[in-house]
Amino acid sequence: MNWCLLTFCLLFFTSAICEDRYVTYINAQQSSWVAGQNFDDTLAAIKTFKEAGEKFRSNGHAVVTLDFVSFIDDNTTVLPETFDARDEWSNCTSIGRVWDQGACEASWAIASTSVMSDRICIHSNFTTTPTISPQDLISCCRSCKIDCDGGFAILAWSYWNNSGIVTGGPYESYTGCKSYVNRPCEHTNGTEGVMCSDLNGSIDTCYYACDANAPQSLSYDSDLYFGEAPYFVDATERQIKLEIMNNGPVHALFDVFSDFFYYKSGLYVPTEDAEWVSENSAKIIGWGKENDTAYWLMVNSWNTSWGDGGLFKWPVNQTDYPLEAAVFAAIPIL
Template identity: 40%
Template sequence: MSDRVCIASKGKSQPKLSAENLVACCDSCGMGCNGGFPSSAWRYWTKHGIVTGGLYNTTDTCQPYSFPPCEHHVVGPRPPCEGEVKTPTCQKTCQKKYPLSYDQDLWYGRTACSVSSNPRAIMQEIMTHGPVEVDFEVYADFPNYASGVYQHTAGAFLGGHAVRLLGWGKENGVDYWLLANSWNNDWGDQGYFKIRRGVNECGIESDVNAGLPLLK
């Protein structure tokens, strides 16, 4: 969503929208911090708006993360993430000393839509309007991904996961999608990963969601 505001405004507006505001306030989106439905999140953006948010302990946005960062599936400088966390209570206020009110800070979507599962249609959507959101099946061989083009080979099903699809390419003759994960930049390839493109690997092309922003 943040990327799409930037692209639609030709770089004039670059808000960082608050993920915590979305999961805390969108009752129709699912189970808060424990997962949900991407299409509902995009629809929520058009109806209720989302305020700005940033990294933990930052002061330049309305609702930054209230959780300190932790490491997902890797050893790094942060403590390991442990167990499930309680979804924060929806707050309709900005942090102290932030210059705008909650309502003034809201950014809205103009449209929310589902994108065709055809790889060329997905590419066209990305080229025209920016990254899209996809979800896929996570298996036990995925959390330890480090580089290359991921292809599921072994391991139990762990659940679903939503990520940001922003590009594509070919590596060693294998077509791939390039995606940004949400497990910090110590995970994978500096926070990114590649997965086979055009074969619906782990359902990556089955549920593609996007929308257009309402610019201020």
């Protein structure tokens, strides 16, 4: 199918035929991954409400400068060919949790608080297992976000260090101090849901108190968790793997292209004609090798109907679109 006609079809019509043709087109262009339908909406609508909103390189915005941190490495540590943090720390169920950001471009907040949750569990030797609230971060870190139109992930980590973040689970979970306020949307696989395009994303008002439906035993001030000063992980494959093995999952930034919304399985590489859409935040929980190609195992925040149960594989040191230069984290204060 002619790419210009395909683009016109995707942008201006809602026909399922157009979406099916795009999936067929993607699968015909490459063999490293499989495309399929993930959302009950057109590409134009998906792009509007599922853009990552990460503003790391946008508009020269003044962000916090972080130090690069490397493990002192005598090269005697043998790195396994495959590693999955879900197996290494199976008592930390937060590692495999897949969020749904809904109609709010909040991947920056969900990825960061997910890594914070994982690391608190790991560094406490499973004795403390909170779910750090992306909602508290979105609502109260004024310098971090641009309403529901994205945010600055690095500032999220600095906010954790300086102000602390309380606990809180997914939409209407009423677990922790502050639950997420944006409902899930755009599910497929026969799930009844609502279109993201029918919703308005909400950042909610910042208030230094727990939700009315939160457990009565919680108070905002006593529920705050803090982290040490955040840092970039030295931008090499070995250092990132050592960081994950020693301290837990890490937060990574990467570029999102139009075909990524249709990812189902395999090693994702943008097809030649894919349109750049935005930057995204996600969590790296491990690595592996497929067809002799090394990959990072990553958790997205577009619900479990997207991708491989909400996860995806990104090639290590991908030539045109590397993510190794923007990997960061912090050690929790316990």
